[in-house]
């Protein structure tokens with residue numbers, strides 16, 4: 439039996455690593471140290487069905503408490519790791535105690551960016567959405583007729599806008615960039631979602647930044663925007679991206695570059711320490727990337743489990759992602775990094791559409807909007823390395839299956 443594996447962080451990647459090791463019949467002692475008070479759970483519903491009140495917390499848990507007992511996985515909640523001592527091979531917790539490891543896995547995730555106090559970021563009534571506590575506090579604010587300001591037009595901001603409209607709030611969403619989804623999706627995808635939100639009554643203001651928030655009795659009351667306007671707000675959601683939790687690694691002297699640098703075998707610059715999930719920066723097609731998705735957290739964790747049990751297969755990410763807004767499902771296959779061309783194909787049903795991304799003539803990703811067939815086809819193309827034939831794509835009467843032959 440190998441020595442103890444200590445996993446720091448008790449989120450998607452941590453759970454997947456422990457579960458995969460046990461599925462591989464690996465019986466080494468495993469300790470998971472997680473800062474949250476609850477057992478590991480999935481985050482995506484926090485800005486979707488959980489926030490809407492349509493899903494209870496029990497359904498978010500990956501496994502009930504008993505699973506950890508049955509699988510001899512020691513899980514310590516409210517256990518905040520302060521420091522790694524690489525020469526002693528121990529981690530020190532906030533309460534001063536230490537835990538020894540033979541192998542350490544850092545699965546510390548990421549932290550939402552916040553607004554600086556200088557522009558009112560320290561007022562009450564300002565929220566981010568990362569964990570259960572955030573979502574619970576937000577749910578208490580989501581009352582009909584209240585005015586919500588969302589800062590940031592990424593997926594989290596747009597999903598929160600959809601929930602808030604569903605619950606009868608007035609919603610203004612501001613985006614500093616030229617358009618929503620600027621960092622993650624093509625103009626055509628952004629145009630579609632802008633139109634969907636507008637039809638549900640969300641006021642989207644692009645090229646509009648936040649100058650400052652002002653309050654009354656310490657609680658946010660108004661927002662001054664970069665176009666000079668001042669709007670009344672009851673509360674604010676800040677969705678302006680995340681920063682990877684790489685402090686422990688940095689302070690321990692590991693290679694860090696906006697995330698913990700790992701090789702294709704999930705190893706950090708210390709062979710005894712692996713990193714996975716949102717906190718890890720990994721090699722991909724000659725670049726260093728960080729993926730913030732369930733797919734990456736699970737697949738990278740499973741790759742790490744295989745490597746820890748003697749495998750030698752490099753982790754080769756096959757990215758996919760989804761977002762739910764109103765009754766619209768966006769499914770993304772591939773990674774559109776560096777795309778230089780897009781192709782829009784209407785789907786078979788009203789409101790369905792797919793946006794195909796190419797780089798130097800090679801198909802690299804697809805955004806499928808209420809179009810499961812386009813998603814599945816795009817995913818299969820990427821898995822099999824077949825390029826997408828533009829002639830077939832542009833023939834609306836052609837079955838997408840023809841792309842695969």
Ligand code: FAD
Pocket residue numbers: 446447448449450451452471472473474480481482483484485517518519520545546547548567568569594683686714715716717729730731732733735758759760761762
């Ligand atoms: P996390 O799940 O964030 O877990 C990290 C854990 O480590 C946290 O519990 C943190 O508190 C803990 N931790 C950090 N530092 C320490 C420390 N020093 N000591 C102890 N514990 C520590 N992805 C999709 O693919 N599709 C979606 O639709 C989608 N929607 C999302 C919606 C929301 C609201 C959020 C927040 C995320 C969403 N994601 C989505 C992203 C996805 O949830 C993350 O990519 C995934 O959770 C990453 O897993 P992880 O284990 O790396 O990090």
